[in-house]
Amino acid sequence: MVVYWQGLRYKSRYTSHNRKRIPIFLVSLVLNWSHCKQHNPHFFIWYWQQCGIDFRFQFLPCVLAYSTVSGVNGPLVILDNVKFPRYAEIVHLTLPDGTKRSGQVLEVIGTKAVVQVFEGTSGIDAKKTACEFTGDILRTPVSEDMLGRVFNGSGKPIDRGPNVLAEDYLDIMGQPINPQCRIYPEEMIQTGISAIDGMNSIARGQKIPIFSAAGLPHNEIAAQICRQAGLVQKSKDVMDYSAENFAIVFAAMGVNMETARFFKSDFEENGSMDNVCLFLNLANDPTIERIITPRLALTTAEYLAYQCEKHVLVILTDMSSYAEALREVSAAREEVPGRRGFPGYMYTDLATIYERAGRVEGRNGSITQIPILTMPNDDITHPIPDLTGYITEGQVYVDRQLHNRQIYPPINVLPSLSRLMKSAIGEGMTRKDHADVSNQLYACYAIGKDVQAMKAVVGEEALTSDDLLYLEFLQKFEKNFIAQGPYDNRTVYETLDIGWQLLRIFPKEMLKRIPQSTLAEFYPRESAARH
Template sequence: MKEYQTITEVSGPLVFAEVDEPVGYDEIVEIETPDGRTLRGQVLESSEGLVSIQVFEGTGGIDRNASVRFLGETMKMPVTEDLLGRVLDGSGNPIDGGPEIVPEDRIDIVGEAINPYSREYPEEFIQTGVSAIDGMNTLVRGQKLPIFSGSGLPHNELALQIARQATVPEEEEGNDEEGSEFAVIFGAMGITQEEANEFMQDFERTGALERSVVFMNLADDPAVERTVTPRLALTTAEYLAFEKDYHVLVILTDITNYCEALREIGAAREEVPGRRGYPGYMYTDLAQLYERAGRIDGREGSVTQIPILSMPGDDDTHPIPDLTGYITEGQIVMDRSLNSQGFEPPINVSPSLSRLMDDGIGEGLTRGDHGDVADQLFAAYAEGKDLRDLVNIVGREALSERDNKYLDFADRFESEFVDQGFDTNRTIEETLEIGWDLLSMLPEEELNRIGEDLIAEHYREEEVEAVQAD
């Protein structure tokens, strides 16, 4: 262990110190302040004779008289199956009043990249209980599917709904049923104390905490800690998935706060900024997080990610959603106009996308008509929304009977399919039944994306008669 009293500068969350021996990148550091406190940090940059250290607990109280000790190892997460049901802070320390963690292993939080040859293609359905996701933008085990939200939109409520409702449907006959246990890793970055209280009350009220591990980094915690929190969460997820055969869903909120922490550190290091002041390496940094989702050939478990980010100014061309969209396999988009109308959750299915949906929508009812129904719902809803613009110009009376049916369809789609409330948990079968009810509002000849045999089996003549009566 090397110890120095050679601090030359303190800048924001960074401490600069002179050294006379090589120091490793990401090496853990302990800084002892003159008042006896011990702070933890990590080597951010190491050059000949000088290192920069990011301090997790903040740099308050650190001066030139502080001692710096380099521990010779990188940061590790103590992992055990007993972490399920625990609440930890953003640095991985228990804050729930429970016992200290007795780890089975300690794993480097940077993780190891999954060998592309060993990656198993994601193609197994995860049921979130939210129709706009399950029916139209299906989540698949091993996928990374972000939620694009905005300031003031209820993305926290949606995150909680998914955390308590998400399940892995029963294994198909002939498959090994081992490894079907499901766990949720919830990583919160830069949230307020009020939001933290709401999260914990919901987890405890619904019993979701029993199968979850919660990491909490609050808004008044050091920004540097936010760069560690998602890595601790993902390390825990990888351990449960690939060592204990769990199917793990990782929910990270809010990625925007994480990126703001990167920008703050970059400014303290006096780096040349990229787009809108964010570091030029932000794409690489986000990819290191997102690409830790997946399945490994020969392992039962899986890691699925739902990162949540609030788009500054609702701008989807902002660097954070823009770069996230390049890396991930689609996005779920929350809509401000739907939210103002009181729809819960306010998911706009039109710009939303799950690129792996076709591979993960199951067998039988959940494949036999799932893809066809989703395609037809997308098409009908898009036509109904286009006609709304026309109504503003010519009035509804100028439209044909067919056009009026599409207008009614769009209204009912939003009020019955999308608007289900944050406490309603729908199975995929219930979601598809609602989809068929809505499609049966339209004339049979309009269902040009669905096979005739499926129409004959599921088309509801009584729904057509009810619409005509109205």
């Protein structure tokens, strides 16, 4: 029995004479002030105690409702005469037609509160809209049953399934991870893509974005990584997803329906939909909703990784849409803009998202982040990719020139980088020649690009024999190493063998970045069959 009286809650449990529990009948009785005047509530308490009811007292949170909306500015609602509003407090808005919306307090100035409405402010009547201050922060229900489900940008199911039976309610802002409890990422994730595995290896728990642009196949690359990602084993095998408790959390912000349908159908076709949780904020959904979508996804990923001990791959697309939503809120608040109109705190805000990747001591799970962002006008110096590059541990650069030449995946390895590659490769993890092969391939490809530019000026007749070797390497590298099919899953050992085949174009004397002992073991052609 639960009884409400004067803001107190009485929790009771019926018990029999032999003190064994019996089924509880849920009864709720509300005693208002008029009732209390006619009947002494202490009499009811004494009577129920005689029936064997145990009382426990808890104060209920006080919910205050206001109809003091003074203005609407973009995605913001301004309220006056609010008693003790708190920063980040959740507000429920009831529109004149009964529609419910949610918001969050962004700013408090005395008795004035600025509320950010997640579902947008269209249709809000300042005179007839009621606002309830809940006294709580934004929490999301999390459960392992969220895998295989599709949610909108606010975390509500849109797959015609039931609401999630929550195992816990977690703050979407997450909890800061003690740096001392972090585990340095040392296990390489095999993606099956040679340009990544061979030259920009990804470690489990790393955050590495895909820098792309409009019209480039970044979605196809991300889907291929989801299909093929696994852990490299010493036995030259890759762990199976089921044995590794692999899960994918996908968050889309401002994407069109075609992109959302592409990812969903791809997950279903390769049989991994049961291990995927999708959060979809489409282009026609409220812009302001994009601010909470990645945080909902990361909160779910943290629960799956640290409570359910799964290895979670988080894909966030498109972070450019998220940054533009941040700029819209900043402009509505009339804050001083930074570069290109983006708020000055965008670096800090992006860090609150990217820094939630990693591994934690005492937990077997991990969170690997692959955010996708489209660079406006292919400009890598734009504030969004510029600040992202400072926070993350490298980047995978999708190149338009390679795409125009029908090379898939069009990954340009020269501006690409993986800062944690050195700790995830080598003897005992991949192969002892991995780092040397990668360095030599980088050097030869960079020289080949310079020779190609020089050829356009002086002509092929003016090139030396060494220059012609670099040109041959350049063509075969892009054709045989970078280019591969969307369903071509290469192991890291196959990738290294392809690299050696390309390096054999040069005589041993020209391979200056590989030690002589490694050359003696791997350079002979017959060694390719042994490895």
